[in-house]
């Protein structure tokens with residue numbers, strides 16, 4: 840599936856070919872902090888199927904405590920939208936594009952959840968929380 844996207848301010852644009860079955864929600868504490876949200880949804884893409892069209896993402900590298908691997912996070916230096924994650928050690932490793940910056944995100948339905956041990960307790964009752972269509 841062909842997708843394209845942009846950060847909130849529009850400086851950074853990209854396109855990619857993704858498998859719509861490779862969409863996951865991550866509930867880990869890093870994703871909660873790095874996204875500023877309760878969880879993060881991403882779609883996997885092989886690095887050769889991702890093309891940056893404009894802009895230069897800022898990079899943040901976190902060394903994982905248990906394995907020592909270096910995880911790369913990218914974001915827009917102007918508007919701070921998270922863009923994608925990957926391996927800082929291996930540029931040929933797959934990337935995880937953050938769904939919030941993908942234009943076709945409504946069509947990319949998550950197929951699995953990981954790190955559910957740190958999932959926010961209220962996620963299962965989201966439907967029962969009162970909502971309005973606008974603000």
Ligand SMILES: [Zn+2]
Pocket residue numbers: 846847848849850851915916917918919920
């Ligand atoms: Zn931006």
Ligand SMILES: [Zn+2]
Pocket residue numbers: 865866867868869870871954
């Ligand atoms: Zn995570």
